[in-house]
Structures are given as C-alpha cells and as structure tokens.
Amino acid sequence: MTTMARTEVTTQVYRVYIKASAQAIWDAITQPEWNVRYGYQAPCEYELRPGGAYRVLPSPEMVKYGAPEVIIDGEVVEADPPHRLVQTWRALWDPEMAAEGHTRVTWEIEEQDGGVCRLTVTHDVTDAPKSAAQLAGEIPNAGGGWSYILSDLKTLLETVNSLQS
C-alpha cells in the first residue's frame, strides 16, 4: 500500500431521471409546500440567494419524538434556478452530527430528451462520517437517506404529472 499525501475527499453522488420539467423539480426541492410531500416530509426553507439561510423544520411526527426547532441548517452558496443549487448542510438533531459541522450539497438539474430531467445530488461529506452514514441510509431506524428522498421525489412528481395529463 502506498500512502499519498493528499487530503482525502469523501463524496456521495446520487442521480435520478425524472419525467418532469426542470422548474417543477426546482420547486419541489426549494418550496416548502412541495418538499413536505416526499422524503421525511419536513418543511425545508431556502432563501434563494448567495448567503441566504437554509433550514429544515421538524415534521409533526418528529416533534413528537422530541426533535429540536430546527433540525438541519445551512447556507445557500449559489442559486441558479432552475438548474443549479449549491448549499451547505448540517444536521442538528444529533450532537455528534452537529459537531461534524457544515458539509456541502450541489443539486444539478439537466434537461434530457423526451421531457425528462436528470437530477444529480453531490454531497461532499469529507470529515463527517456520521452524517455520511445517515445520508447513505446506513443508520438503522433513521430512514433511507438520499436514495429514499430522491426515489420518493421522483414518484411524487411523476404521479402529479400523470394525474394532470
């Protein structure tokens, strides 16, 4: 084994193809009235400008389990609707994860042929092992992480589309 003198970067990449417009996907990510309808069903608020606040409030279910007033916080780094959103992310409901500090999430929405968009979520979880395990859905009874959220997002948008058409 050779040891290389470089900072180890840990990244998770998730990709899903969704039959919906880029704008619909953008809204589903950034608007609380949409983002409560899939995944963990917790309202996510974004101030869509560089330096703007990002926070996730607990769902009624999470409040019952004693979740804090804000469960995830962060900052918007870059907002280029409806194609690119860069933000920081820090889980606050668990002291160990909170201590790992802010990590960085990049959302990319790219139009493909046939009314389909490609959504890629890249989460840089360098030096944040517990957050990484949470996001990969590896912590028992703590949900399915990004795969679960994105699978549910696809189902929601494609169901809404098929009901409207």
Next chain:
Amino acid sequence: MTDDDRVFKALADPTRRFLLDRLFERDGRTLTELESELEMTRFGVMKHLRVLEEAGLVVVHRSGREKLHYLNPVPIRLIHDRWIDKYTERQVSALADLKAELEDQA
C-alpha cells in the same frame, strides 16, 4: 429496454456486482484502482463499468485528469420501492400489528 430492465441486467453479472461492492466499500475510484482487484483486462473492466453506467448504477465524475466512479444506489432504491415493497408490505404490516399488540399488553 426499460430503466428497470437495464438495472436487472446490470446486476445479473457477478463481476458487476463485485465492482459495485468495491465502490460501496470506498466510493470515487479510478478505473486503474478497480482493475487492480480483478483478474481481467482493462478493456473488460471498462465494458462492465459501461453497462453499470448505462443502468445508472455508476456515475462518473471528472476530477482534474482522473475519472472517478461513484456508486449510485437510487436505481436499486426505485426497484425496492416499486417491486419489493409491494410483495413484502403484508408481512411488514403483520409484524407492525404484532408489535403494537405486544406493546399494548406490556
């Protein structure tokens, strides 16, 4: 071929499952790193990675000169949500009922 067909086809090969397991252990590897763990030509490994990429199970990101391969678990999750949930739902809800009943007695 549908998206699901591509995923099932990609998973139907032991070398490709081996490559996914390697990426599960440590993500973001180069072709050279992946190749070093297999008794197979570079070209052979590339072909398998291509099938995995077409099924969406591997996403390639460029980092400088390097092409890094990442495991994308979302297609497997979609299959789980669409197919496996459908057939296991009844058992799971039976277990949930049992749990509720036992906890009520306690």
